[in-house]
Amino acid sequence: MNTKVKKSKAENPLINALVILACCCYLFPIYLILTNSFKSRAEMYENMMALPSKLSMKYYIRALDKMNFMISLRNSVIMTVFSIVMIVVLTSMTAWVLARSADRWSRFLFGVLVATMLIPFQTIMMPLMQEMNWIGQNLHIQMTDTLPGLMFMYIGFGAGMGVFLYHGFISSVPISLEEAATIDGCSTWGLFWKIVFPILKPTTMTVIILDVIWIWNDYLLPSLTLKSKMNRTIPISTAKFFGQYTISWNEAMAALVVTIIPVALFYLSCQKYIVKGVAAGAVKG
Amino acid sequence: MKIRKGWYALFTVPLMSIFVIVVIIPFIIGIGYSFVEWDGFAKHAATFVGLRNYAEVFRDQRFINAALRTTVFTAIAVLSVNFFGLVFSLIVTTKLKARNIVRTMLFVPYLIGGLILGYIWKSVFSEFFLSIGWGNWLTDPVKALAAMIIVTTWQLAGYVMIVYITGLMAIPDDVIEAAEVDGASYFQTLFQIRFPLLMPSFTICLFLALSNCFKVYDVNISLTGAGPSYQSEMFSLNIYNEIFEQSNFGYGQAKAIIFFLIIAVVTLLQVRATKKREVSL
Secondary structure, eight states: OOHHHEEEEEEEEHHHHHHHHHHHHHTHHHHHHHHHSOOOOHHHHHHHHOOOOOOOOOOOOHHHHHHTTHHHHHHHHHHHHHHHHHHHHHHHHHHHHHOOOSSSSHHHHHHHHHHGGGGHHHHHHHHHHHHHHHHHTTTTOOOTTSSHHHHHHHHHHHHHHHHHHHHHHHTTTSSSSHHHHHHHHHHHHIIIIIHHHHHHHHHHHHHHHHHHHHHOOOOOOHHOOSSSSGGOOOOHHHHHHHSOOOOOOHHHHHHHHHHHHHHHHHHHHHHHHHOOOOHHHHOOO | OOOHHHHHHHHHHHHHHHHHIIIIIHHHHHHHTEEEEEEOOSSOEEEEETTHHHHGGOHHHHHHHHHHHHHHHHHHHHHHHHHHHHEEEEETTTSSHHHHHHHHHHHHHHOOOOOHHHHHHHHIIIIIHHTTSSGGGGGGHHHHHHHHHHHHHHHHHHHHHHHHHHHHSOOEEEEEEEEHHHTHHHHHHIIIIIIHTTHHHHHHHHHHHHHHHHOOOOOOOOTTOOSTTTTTTHHHHHHIIIIIIIIOOOHHHHHHHHHHHHHHHHHHHHHHHHHHHHHOO
């Protein structure tokens, strides 16, 4: 009886509609920037909550232009994709070797990688920049103000979490399959890429999702290294946009809507993986 | 299975060398920087001052205020993030038909980065609040702090909700049903069965919220920009400003080391508490 009452409550369209309405109120800030980005200034200050009377793209065109949005988008995509490919390849390789050779040295390396996850970025940002400038001056490898330099740093900062997640998963996979493949004459390289790496797919998804959320949105590290306009990522060009111009809120809101679009597309296209990945990453971290 | 030395090196050396360059070396030279006085110019020599930078921290009123403010902010934000996250997870794990849409909507803010979120809310707290006659919250120090807490809660509640959902789903239905048959009310099952079984999730979520809130930077920069007159400046931003705005590289780095020590101690205490609880369960 009790469960029946509950079920009918849960299926009541009115209650469902009310809950969805409450969630829409929760997302009110997004509604606010969306509607006002289409309005003229006069219309906006008349009533900020009202829907726009007509859809004017004027502010979008200006915002895209001032933010140099297409170039920032390209930079963000390149930086995120390449960093993550390298993080996945290098951390899975390292984690597998460390997990499968349980000597003292491997345990030491693993311990160091995990322990340094505690270090907040703010603690090493200044010495890191000094070191990168030093490398630029003395070894003539430009590390600051270049996207490859930034990717290099992301690989270093992503190492701890990547190895940690892969290590945990590999330790739970029985070794017998790998031993069988070795007896069949598989080389270590082939063994890893043909047998082990495919098994690691769930962890690979988790690492990708967590690193996309982190690298795509990261502001502090690129704000320290990227100086020239052509190298800006989306968070940097958004911050510059808000810092540089006396703010016209219509343009600013249009700019914000545009920056959310890639995130929304990413979320809609792999929602299942994102929720799973975030849960797995949080529980293990 | 034995992996030969050559393969071992090939698999680990690339990552480990990048890691050493990016994390280990800066960490070690960072400790060195904290004992010198230096203005950041390569031509100007750094002078060794021993522990003076660390002693000076206690006389720096702006820093002490930022540290205390961050502690208060963290305490309140951790509670509100977890309260809302837990309530959301309870709504989403009912038999409600709209639960998937609801979960999707509540999780969205977490995916938008802190910087962009701060700017979105800036339009709410300044322009929108002015337009409805509530005044600009960001020009008042107390309201600016409240705004920071609201935005952080909005950002992280959906995140911890995901962890709580995982925890709630792991509780077997028959336990709850048995209690209901025995006449337990909804709140009795909630407080006496679900919450105790949810302890591991509480520990994880408290930790996640704690470290995220204590390190807050992006929202601080974009929402309040430390204003009005540094009265909403948090720990991270204070370190940044000391080093890159005031050019006190050595002194700022000492603050950064203190920041690390606080986070390390709190995290280790947290891990120990988790371990203890795991044994007792």
